[in-house]
Amino acid sequence: MxxxxxxxxxxxxxxxxxxxxxxxxxxxxxxxxxxxxxxxxxxxxxxxxxxxxxxxxxCKHCENPACQAVCQVGAISRIDGAVIVDQTKCIGCKSCVDACPFGAVRMAPLGFETNPDGSRRAVANKCDLxxxxxxxxxxxxxxxxxxxxxxxxxxxxxxxxxxxxxxxxxxxxxxxxxxxx
Amino acid sequence: MSNGVHEIEDAALLFVFGYNGADSHPIVARRIVRAKQKGAKIICCDPRRIETARIADMHLQLRNGSNLALVNSLAHVIIEEGLTDDKFIEEHSTGFEEFKELVKNYSPEAVAERTQISPQEIRQAARMYATSGRSMILYGMGVCQFAQAVNVVKGLANLAIMTGNFGRWGVGIGPVRGQNNVQGACDMGALPNAYPGYQNVTVPEIQQKFEKAWGVPLSNKVGIPLTQVPHYVLHEPEEKKIRAYYIFGEDPAQSDPDLHEVREALSKIELVIMQDIYMNKTGQFADVLLPSTGWNEHDGVFSCCDRGFQRIRKLVNPPADADVLTDWDIICRISTAMGYPMKYDNTEQIWNEVISLCPSFIGATYEKLEKYVNIQWPCRSTDMSDKGTSFLHKDGKFANPDGKARFSSIDWQPPVELENNEYPLILSTCREVGHYSVRTMSGNCRLLRNLEDEPGWVQMNPELCEELGVKHGELVKVLSKRGSCIARCLPTDRVKKQAVYMTYQWWIGACNELTNAVLDPISNTPEYKYCACRVDKIEDQQWAEKYVLDEYAKIRENMGISEQPKGGKAA
Known part of the structure; x- marks a missing residue:
């Protein structure tokens, strides 16, 4: 659990x-x-x-996480008793933000990485215990x-x-x- | 405080009046939380739904500026319902009969409208306070920052006297002071009327004692309170005018009411000397800047609000190129340069001089501070067995010549500047937890700045926001008849519709542009908690956002801060 x-x-x-x-x-x-x-x-x-x-x-670290279920690129997984976002895999679709019933996921920049147009690259950000x-x-x-x-x-x-x-x-x-x- | 902060946990009932521990002093708030865990009842009197109100058994959400009406009414109920401690009143107080007459006019029904508290609630609160067996009052700036302030303190003391809640463990009355070591400043005589140890400057024997110790003639005249400086600069005749102003650890151009007047005064004074750890608003008016070490770069003694002396120790050396000195070294050098040689090798020497001249501090030696960590004055013996005094007024003995407590019979008086058609709202200034005082320190802590930055917030009831058509994070203009500023709208149902709240540390959202410089006649503390104001929607948000960034950059440039600000974004 x-x-x-x-x-x-x-x-x-x-x-x-x-x-x-x-x-x-x-x-x-x-x-x-x-x-x-x-x-x-x-x-x-x-x-x-x-x-x-x-x-x-x-984050409640759900047993059947809605964020994980909606993630299209498999960036969210259960590892050692925690639900973890792999921010490098995240494409920033915000589906997890939408799916989380607790408002526990928000978007945040990934370091100072930028998109091709020069804007900051935003990824899902949430508690990783x-x-x-x-x-x-x-x-x-x-x-x-x-x-x-x-x-x-x-x-x-x-x-x-x-x-x-x-x-x-x-x-x-x-x-x-x-x-x- | 009449009792120790550590005793808060052992009260059976905490009566928290105009004191927002969670935002002002999280460490004291922790004691309140622990008291609750240990079974204490809590009554919270505050116009806002502060953190203490949330965990309180009763929250009396009184109308701003009705303090003494509520306090006198509580006394009315305690008398009416026979809940007084008659033995204590008889043996240890004077003036009760007169007080009884006065509070006859303060039935809960008579004050219900003024205080916005129902008579049932007032009665229930009075019963709880009077019958808990161990009730402690904690009050803060919600009592002190009114033109009627000292008299409300006396009113609260009346409650404690009439129920015998003095002179024991876990009772009493606790002004939880506004700032870190403000108790120390007062203890050390940074008051217009006292030498260290609250020894009156007008008493000849005391004057002689200090003249002898210091080898110079001293004045027996009471000085000018900080808050009257603008008046003495701007409105007094030439011979009484203040010409020079030496400010240290204070930022009047940010913290004092009616900043327009403060700036005018600072511009007109011939000489302004500022001694501080970082540049601040006042520094912009200074002719001389004396950079000093920060709290972690020097040794010293602090006084906690409960009279407890504690040593602070240097943690780090100031940067080698900083060219800073400790406050006491600067004072010694200035004094020497002015013709009075002053030299100490360390803070212990200074401290020994202080305690040797103050009978109530004399036992608080460095040795004991080292061994026991915290020594609360009075500590009158250097013998190691005297560990100081946790609570005052033991056995009902009070610091009056007859040893008795005095009831004060005082009527409620309304705040000075009431709401009107042009300015229909109440502005009350307050604090927020991440920033300390004028943020000369915390504003330079990067993470605290990340948490909150310019231009700051104005707390508004959601209904009011709806009426004005303003949303969370939107920049609004807040105005009083003295000035205006721009801040972000923070809708919260924790405040009532009639009043808005702003914290006083922001340079752009500077609420002291608006506040009223009217003072309590005894303490000389301004009425920060009440003036009439208005909130205007700003149609051109883009302009306002730019204004905030530009102003921030301008102020920083003025102060010689080169690094670019990151603030101005809505959280």
């Missing part, structure tokens, strides 16, 4: 440190040394703020309130166990308030 990073809106304070960490993780430390115009700032996650919620939105980078997902590591966690198979079981117990409490309370589960 694929893992994914999940944010807890009750802990998130909307500070967007995760977005910066994402860029730094993927650019590497050279980001602090090169010319400020020598890199692009395209985080692979986005903090969304609504009336009720502040939380980063990023920092695959291949030291220390696991950078967003999770830097969050000042620990609002992000990497959910793996065993965590899903934990979550389900907890939810089942909680729902029993509610059910019991509905039948008789005196019952404690």
């Amino acid at each position: 694929n893992s994914f990073v999940q944010g807890d809106p009750l802990l998130c304070i909307g500070c967007r440190t995760c977005m910066i960490a994402c860029v730094v993780a993927h650019e590497g430390k050279r980001i602090f040394e090169i010319d400020p115009d020598g890199y692009d700032f395209h985080p692979k996650l986005k903090v969304v703020k609504t009336w009720l919620v502040s939380v980063p939105v990023q 920092c695959t291949g980078l030291d220390g696991g997902p950078a967003c999770k590591r830097v969050c000042p309130t620990n609002a992000l966690r990497l959910v793996e198979r065993e965590n899903i079981d934990e979550i389900l166990t907890y939810k089942r117990a909680e729902s029993l409490k509610t059910a019991a309370a509905t039948i008789s308030p005196s019952i404690t589960v």
Whole structure:
């Protein structure tokens, strides 16, 4: 089963440190040394703020990914528990952007590569769980309130166990308030 | 703060009033989140749906500028419902009878319209605050940046006194200060009326003590507050005029209200000296620039908002070709050049002098700062066992001659410049998390600049945007009777339709072109949180986008920054 990073809106304070960490993780430390115009700032996650919620939105690493299904050139694949875009293969058709029900894929320039007409080459850009980078997902590591966690198979079981117990409490309370589960 | 920041986690109830921790101080916001996890109830009073409001048990989304009406009404309910701590009031306070009379006029029904909060909600909030057993108040600039500011603080203190929420762990009242080390600036006497340690300049014994220590005669007159500088330059008679202005770590041409007036004042002063780490708006008016080291290039002591002294240590050397000095070295050299030789070898020597002259700091030695990391004043003994004071007013003892807390009976007063036909909206200035203060520092951090750059945003309710026909990211013109600026429209239902919000660090979207320079009579803090404004749609967006880029380039050129800006794009 694929893992994914999940944010807890009750802990998130909307500070967007995760977005910066994402860029730094993927650019590497050279980001602090090169010319400020020598890199692009395209985080692979986005903090969304609504009336009720502040939380980063990023790829769920679906088991049957719609993005993968619509990709005409096979640029999206499942590798070691993550859904990964091969940006060099991507032709920039945006079908995955369209197909993703979570708004987790967006277009971003591929380095400073250009199209034949001189415009920047845009490709699909989304969370890759920092695959291949030291220390696991950078967003999770830097969050000042620990609002992000990497959910793996065993965590899903934990979550389900907890939810089942909680729902029993509610059910019991509905039948008789005196019952404690 | 009367209590330590670390105590926030242990409050049973947090009453957060006009304080947006998540945007101003993420590290303090973390404590609020943790308090919630540990079971604390949270009441958030703020006209915006800030992050704290989201996780709060109650959000009182009060009307801008109605602070004291709400605070007095909460007191009204606490008295009416018999929720006062009568023993505490009796033993540790004065003035309650008069206060009781005053708040009679502030029933929840009487203030409902003014505050836009229903009487039921006011009652419920008052009950929660008064009965939690351990209620802590946190307030911020939403209280302080009004013409009626200090009196609202007193109003909040009334709530804490009448419910006995002082002098214990996890209670009290916490002004979470606006800026990093602003507490330190005040602690060190960067105030017009005090020597270090809040020792009044008008008291002869104190004057003598400092004269003896420093070997020079000193003035016993209270000085001029920062926010009155423009007035003293532009409107006072010749003999009272300010002629020279030495500014360090401050950017009044960006941060002060009514920038037009500030610029006029800076142009007319005979001599402006600026000491800072990077060029900024004020630097453009400076006759002399003194480049100093940044926060990570020197040693020193900071004060946290909860009176905690902490050492900061040099992490890196300034670049070899930078030709910068530490702030204290520059001050020593200036002083010496002006005829008062001043020499220290390191910050510990300076610190030892400070604490030797301040009875409430004397125990906060470098040795203890090293060992215990954080020492909160008062720390009156150099003995290692005195680790400072986490919370003030223990056993109900207050810093008045009679040792008692005083109730303040003060009526609500409306903000000074109200909305009108020409300017129908409220402008309130605020902060955003990525940029600190005027961004002299954070604006030069490439990644933070990537996150947000010129010209900045104006937060508007979606209904208002629809009425004006403006969309997300579109450039709009924001105007008040003092000036105008251009910013991007940010539709958000987190703000009400009657008010718009702008952060004050942008050079192009400079909201202080619009703000009103009216001051609180006691603190001299301007009414940044309220003035009348209007938002106009800009038909020619292409022109506006170009204007933003051109202006940005022009300002940078003026400051001698050669590197081309990347900003100006909609995020």
